[in-house]
Amino acid sequence: MSRVDVRKTHKLFIGGAFPRSESGRTYEVNDAKGEFIANVAQASRKDARDAVLAGRAAFAKWSTATAYNRGQVLYRIAEVMEGRRDQFIAEIEQGEGLSTKKAAAAVDAAIDRWVWYAGWADKYAQAIGNTNPVAGPFFNFSTPEPTGVVAAVAPQDHSILGLVSVIAPIITTGNAVIVMPSPSAPIPAITLAECLATSDVPGGVVNILTGAPAEVMPWLAEHADVNALDLTGIVDESVAAELERQAAGTVKRVQAPRSGADWMSPPSLDRMRSFVETKTVWLPVGI
Amino acid sequence: MTFEYAPAPESRSVVDIDSSYGLFINGEFVEPASNTFLKTINPATEEVLSEVAEAGKADVDAAVQAARKAYNKTWSKMAGKDRAKYIFRIARLIQERSRELAVLETLDNGKPIRESRDVDIPLVAAHFFYHAGWADKLEFAGYGPDPKSLGVAAQVIPWNFPLLMLAWKIAPALACGNTVVLKPAETTPLTALAFADICQQADLPPGVVNIITGAGETGRMLVEHPDVNKVAFTGSTEVGKAIQRAVAGTDKKLTLELGGKAANIVFDDAPVDQAIEGIVNGIYFNQGHVCCAGSRLLLQESIAEEVIDALKRRLGTLRLGDPLDKNTDIGAINSRMQLNKIEELTKSGEDEGAERWSPNCPIPDKGFWFPPTVFTNVTQAHRIAREEIFGPVLSVLTFRTPEEAVEKANNTPFGLSTGIWTDKGSRILWMANKVRSGIVWANTFNRFDPTSPFGGYKESGFGREGGVQGLGAYLHVEDPS
Numbered sequence: 022m023s024r025v026d027v028r029k030t031h032k033l034f035i036g037g038a039f040p041r042s043e044s045g046r047t048y049e050v051n052d053a054k055g056e057f058i059a060n061v062a063q064a065s066r067k068d069a070r071d072a073v074l075a076g077r078a079a080f081a082k083w084s085t086a087t088a089y090n091r092g093q094v095l096y097r098i099a100e101v102m103e104g105r106r107d108q109f110i111a112e113i114e115q116g117e118g119l120s121t122k123k124a125a126a127a128v129d130a131a132i133d134r135w136v137w138y139a140g141w142a143d144k145y146a147q148a149i150g151n152t153n154p155v156a157g158p159f160f161n162f163s164t165p166e167p168t169g170v171v172a173a174v175a176p177q178d179h180s181i182l183g184l185v186s187v188i189a190p191i192i193t194t195g196n197a198v199i200v201m202p203s204p205s206a207p208i209p210a211i212t213l214a215e216c217l218a219t220s221d222v223p224g225g226v227v228n229i230l231t232g233a234p235a236e237v238m239p240w241l242a243e244h245a246d247v248n249a250l251d252l253t254g255i256v257d258e259s260v261a262a263e264l265e266r267q268a269a270g271t272v273k274r275v276q277a278p279r280s281g282a283d284w285m286s287p288p289s290l291d292r293m294r295s296f297v298e299t300k301t302v303w304l305p306v307g308i
Numbered sequence: 309m310t311f312e313y314a315p316a317p318e319s320r321s322v323v324d325i326d327s328s329y330g331l332f333i334n335g336e337f338v339e340p341a342s343n344t345f346l347k348t349i350n351p352a353t354e355e356v357l358s359e360v361a362e363a364g365k366a367d368v369d370a371a372v373q374a375a376r377k378a379y380n381k382t383w384s385k386m387a388g389k390d391r392a393k394y395i396f397r398i399a400r401l402i403q404e405r406s407r408e409l410a411v412l413e414t415l416d417n418g419k420p421i422r423e424s425r426d427v428d429i430p431l432v433a434a435h436f437f438y439h440a441g442w443a444d445k446l447e448f449a450g451y452g453p454d455p456k457s458l459g460v461a462a463q464v465i466p467w468n469f470p471l472l473m474l475a476w477k478i479a480p481a482l483a484c485g486n487t488v489v490l491k492p493a494e495t496t497p498l499t500a501l502a503f504a505d506i507c508q509q510a511d512l513p514p515g516v517v518n519i520i521t522g523a524g525e526t527g528r529m530l531v532e533h534p535d536v537n538k539v540a541f542t543g544s545t546e547v548g549k550a551i552q553r554a555v556a557g558t559d560k561k562l563t564l565e566l567g568g569k570a571a572n573i574v575f576d577d578a579p580v581d582q583a584i585e586g587i588v589n590g591i592y593f594n595q596g597h598v599c600c601a602g603s604r605l606l607l608q609e610s611i612a613e614e615v616i617d618a619l620k621r622r623l624g625t626l627r628l629g630d631p632l633d634k635n636t637d638i639g640a641i642n643s644r645m646q647l648n649k650i651e652e653l654t655k656s657g658e659d660e661g662a663e664r665w666s667p668n669c670p671i672p673d674k675g676f677w678f679p680p681t682v683f684t685n686v687t688q689a690h691r692i693a694r695e696e697i698f699g700p701v702l703s704v705l706t707f708r709t710p711e712e713a714v715e716k717a718n719n720t721p722f723g724l725s726t727g728i729w730t731d732k733g734s735r736i737l738w739m740a741n742k743v744r745s746g747i748v749w750a751n752t753f754n755r756f757d758p759t760s761p762f763g764g765y766k767e768s769g770f771g772r773e774g775g776v777q778g779l780g781a782y783l784h785v786e787d788p789s
Contacts, residue, residue: 089434133389140441143759147776148448160737306737308710
């Protein structure tokens with residue numbers, strides 16, 4: 022007789038903890054063939070607000086950690102994900118209906134993406150910051166600083182690679198993020214949360230809300246303590262436009278939707294630039 | 309008031325030193341064709357720690373050949389992201405073995421365990437970590453869309469920061485896609501050989517890193533080898549000049565990190581307590597075996613007496629002795645030869661009329677030791693104000709105006725580093741603009757970070773190590789001709 026497996030409860034990831042939705046709601050997630058996989062927590066407005074609180078609290082610590090320290094933490098995520106490689110592959114095969122080979126390629130690319138961004142943590146300021154040769158007895162320099170708390174929607178397809186590609190650049194530069202993974206294939210996002218929870222990433226730096234972006238994102242777009250929106254995974258242009266209008270209420274920075282992006286191709290500095298502020302510091306020169 | 313300290317020695321059981329080491333060529337330890345060996349000793353006790361091979365011509369050839377083969381067949385063809393993973397592995401292995409490496413470094417070099425544990429080894433790991441990240445990002449470094457590696461790098465390093473200098477050489481070389489033959493200093497080969505073991509644990513492809521031990525002659529054969537594309541040397545200005553001559557007329561790319569005679573300039577508005585710590589750190593860190601040491605203290609006249617008194621008080625609290633003791637501030641001089649050089653130069657200081665002072669500090673019976681020493685009444689003409697002593701010896705001069713401080717600071721053939729102590733921010737930047745040195749530390753001294761380029765002006769050498777600029781030393785950055 023085969024062993025009866027123990028099945029996991031799929032919950033949210035807020036402030037380093039795994040709460041159920043405050044609303045008590047879940048929704049059914051099916052595999053690519055329509056068979057039931059699990060009931061997954063469906064985040065509410067209150068969950069989103071809790072996540073913003075957690076993100077804001079974590080931002081203070083994460084944004085002031087040394088770049089070297091952030092880099093090592095990001096690299097640690099890759100180390101921990103590598104140990105769960107088979108689990109991710111199985112979940113993606115099941116959830117997205119991909120072949121093992123394609124699922125493995127996506128998982129490997131996702132792990133490598135963490136390594137790529139880990140290396141950027143102590144370099145992006147050298148690539149996008151500079152000194153300015155001003156005319157006068159002054160010295161000044163411009164450096165990037167994190168924007169703050171970012172609310173993001175991960176791509177609907179590419180459940181793990183797309184999600185990592187959205188989260189990594191946001192936190193590499195020292196921001197905190199509240200991210201909504203693909204609603205149809207959220208299982209790998211929960212597994213990623215378990216990796217993050219065991220990777221020395223301070224609780225609250227990454228918060229993962231499973232559920233319906235169309236329901237939750239408007240609250241985040243209007244939330245005064247959210248500094249930026251990443252609409253990468255929003256497919257419907259009118260929804261994106263409405264979120265962008267709401268973002269104007271507190272002058273949030275907005276990353277436009279990127280449906281159909283090729284996540285396998287190597288990234289650029291683009292996504293890191295989206296969520297940094299440039300600070301220019303002037304100093305007088307003289308005896 | 310004096311404090312009594314109980315001995316607090318770090319255990320050496322964490323290291324396991326073989327009685328004899330071969331050469332690390334093509335991924336394995338091999339017996340030297342030369343069949344000659346050198347002994348390496350603990351300078352604090354003169355105990356023989358091990359014997360290491362002295363690589364001869366055939367050995368140098370074999371190492372360069374292994375590096376060439378690894379370059380052609382493996383390393384230059386490997387994707388940057390895969391090179392990155394190997395270098396990340398090395399960084400992690402160094403972190404994992406940091407305690408062992410710190411003890412080994414202290415045994416072989418004589419530096420206090422507090423420094424090898426808290427400064428050298430953490431910086432080694434950080435250096436590999438930083439450069440690992442560059443391996444797949446070179447197109448963002450400002451050297452064009454697809455900068456190319458050079459080939460085989462011949463690297464010769466000194467004994468003052470053995471493993472750290474190895475990291476400064478090997479990490480950028482590998483990140484940029486080069487393979488390496490490295491020769492550690494003859495008096496401090498052991499951590500480089502431990503690094504060879506780390507390369508094996510990381511499954512680094514054979515031949516990418518080759519470590520050959522030996523003395524000056526081995527180094528000469530290595531840098532003069534016709535099949536190396538890059539020569540990187542850290543060491544004395546005298547040897548640096550010989551290497552520049554030897555490399556002249558070849559296509560080898562050269563970087564030199566040589567001596568220094570840094571001015572540490574203290575203005576009358578400087579926070580004195582903080583400045584005293586900076587002065588002590590500047591010249592007595594690592595027994596003054598530091599190319600960027602603040603060996604010339606320039607004091608503004610109005611505070612000279614006060615600072616010298618405070619400095620002497622502070623030096624009275626430094627503890628000289630067993631480098632493995634966690635309370636030790638000043639360890640052993642690395643070798644008899646270096647001790648002789650320090651003694652010769654300090655004697656010249658007295659002979660030329662400067663006033664010598666050292667705290668009353670007991671010197672162990674065995675090993676090589678030199679007490680922290682301060683010379684006052686020093687003029688710019690004195691040898692101790694002009695020549696690099698590379699020991700715990702400070703020469704104090706005075707100045708009246710910022711202009712005079714600049715004149716005196718720049719009055720040297722060297723140009724590696726400068727220290728500036730003042731509360732006035734605008735003066736820091738004014739001074740920084742005027743001094744001719746590759747590093748300026750303001751209200752701090754002897755700070756190092758892999759993100760920040762290090763290197764000198766004038767006879768302190770050329771090329772930079774660390775940061776974006778350091779990558780340029782290991783890439784083709786010239787326009788095609």
